[in-house]
Amino acid sequence: MKILFLLTQSLDGPLGIGRIGPLASELARLGHRVNILGLHPDFGSLTRRSFVQDGVRVEYVAPMHVQKRGNLKTYYSPGKTLWVATNAAWQLTRAALRVDADLIHICKPHMMNGVAGLAARFLRGRKLFLDCDDYEAESGHFGASWQKMGVEFFEKQLPRLVHCVTTNTYFLRDMLVQWDVPPEKIVYLSNGVERARFERPNSEQLDTLRAEWRLIGKRVIVFVGSLSMPSHPVDLLLTAFQKVHAALPDTVLMLVGGGEQFEILQRMAQELGISSVVRFCGRVAPEKAVLYYHAADVSVDPVLADNIARGREPLKLFESWACGVPFISADVGDRRMLLGSPPAGLLAQPGDAESLARAIHQILSDPEMAETFRQRGLERVGAYYWDQLAGKLETMYQQALEKKLIRTPS
Incomplete structure (x- = not known):
């Protein structure tokens, strides 16, 4: 399989280190061609924006919506955040349409990678997965009320437009059902550890x-x-x-x-x-x-x-x-x-x-x-261990491509 992950942070962020990076590496070891498109909190200082890590092709395409330098994390103003997020969505979309993939896994229901994933689904016919590992509207940092409204919109609407949703808590599974996501589209995929x-x-x-x-x-x-x-x-x-x-x-x-x-x-x-x-x-x-x-x-x-x-x-x-x-x-x-x-x-x-x-x-x-x-x-x-959990995800991917997992959403 040709698998593409869309990440709104870098591989050294919490989601990259603890969940998506190990999953991608294990899928590559299973013989699949795996790509990650991501954003970086210090994009301007990167000396390498494209590289191969553990058999996975990684490409950073734009700055992240927060900055991290040393031990500190800082946020942009609401206006600058809108510009950075819009640019990130555009760059992720361009790259997602360019990369050859059988399926795309959106990592967090954000606007930037959500727009890119939907473009690839409707313009390239890609199967679309979404990973929900946080209650984004509650855990995010918002400098203005419209930012939270935008996050809430994508968190509730994006799961209804993909073929399958993975989540690592039963609380989020129940919330997804409340947001009218069909239960048969939701799959529990625990966090794990890299052996x-x-x-x-x-x-x-x-x-x-x-x-x-x-x-x-x-x-x-x-x-x-x-x-x-x-x-x-x-x-x-x-x-x-x-x-x-x-x-x-x-x-x-x-x-x-x-x-x-x-x-x-x-x-x-x-x-x-x-x-x-x-x-x-x-x-x-x-x-x-x-x-x-x-x-x-x-x-x-x-x-x-x-x-x-x-x-x-x-x-x-x-x-x-x-x-x-x-x-x-x-x-x-x-x-x-x-x-x-x-x-x-x-x-x-x-x-x-x-x-x-x-x-x-x-x-x-x-x-x-x-x-x-x-x-x-x-x-x-x-x-x-991720080498075991990746096999579960591989099976879900194969079933989705064979149209055995869930019906394609209308």
Whole structure:
């Protein structure tokens, strides 16, 4: 098969690293010809805009609608955003019509890649898939009300115009049905983890990391993800950690990632009096993330009881399992289902710093419990490696091309 992914970010963004990149690579290993057309947050500085990575042809065609430099993410003004998004839609459309593909998978229901995908469907007869991995209208950053209205329009209308929708949460599946998407068009495709990227690093690398971040002799809590609130309420984790550190003075919190609240969270740590024991590690190369997990005693996914959390399946859950690190989140969305029975992790009360602090304290103070969660995670993650999940997607693609999966939408 000839498969084209339309991405509105770069491959080193969360969706590219954790979902689309690994899927594309595994499909290429299965013998398919795979292309990715994407946008880049620092497009003007790129020295290579077209290259082959893990057997996948990648081409960046325009700037992304946000800018990322160093550990910070910044947004354009509403007027500039409209211009950037319109240009991105045009460039993605031109490229999508140029690339020879049997089917196109739109990665997120955005205007830019949505317009490009629909053009390829109606002008080139391509089969069209759509991947929904977030509740976009709730989790996005909007500088004006019309921006949110536009996102809501595409999020609700685009799924009705494609042949199949993949999603990674049952909350989003139910929302799609509410938006009049036929249930037979919706397929659950979980997040997963890249087997090769999360192999255990050697002890020398770990020792170097521990020395660099002053972790030797410490009990380490790690958060790996975007420092962007409210999508990732890291402020909740800082408040909980203050309580943990008061009870367990040998603890350290590592925050691995960048985002628009990077400096705000640094100031918050200072105000809470814990800046000396919070390590702001910043963005790290995807292949280095495994080191930070293996240096930790517990991994935390702080969440609120909101639709942002319900619509998101945390990649850090599967990554923590793959690294043998006990995992803590909250009872929101699919998290209880994913942890299974008996659970492969702890659930705190959402949005409750006291409850989160108790859960962290419990794992750090009970080695037997920590080992139980570690072993369960290592067992459960076997079903979530991308080399297995890609086979499921391959079957869906083949059925769609053979018109066995669902009827073509009118």
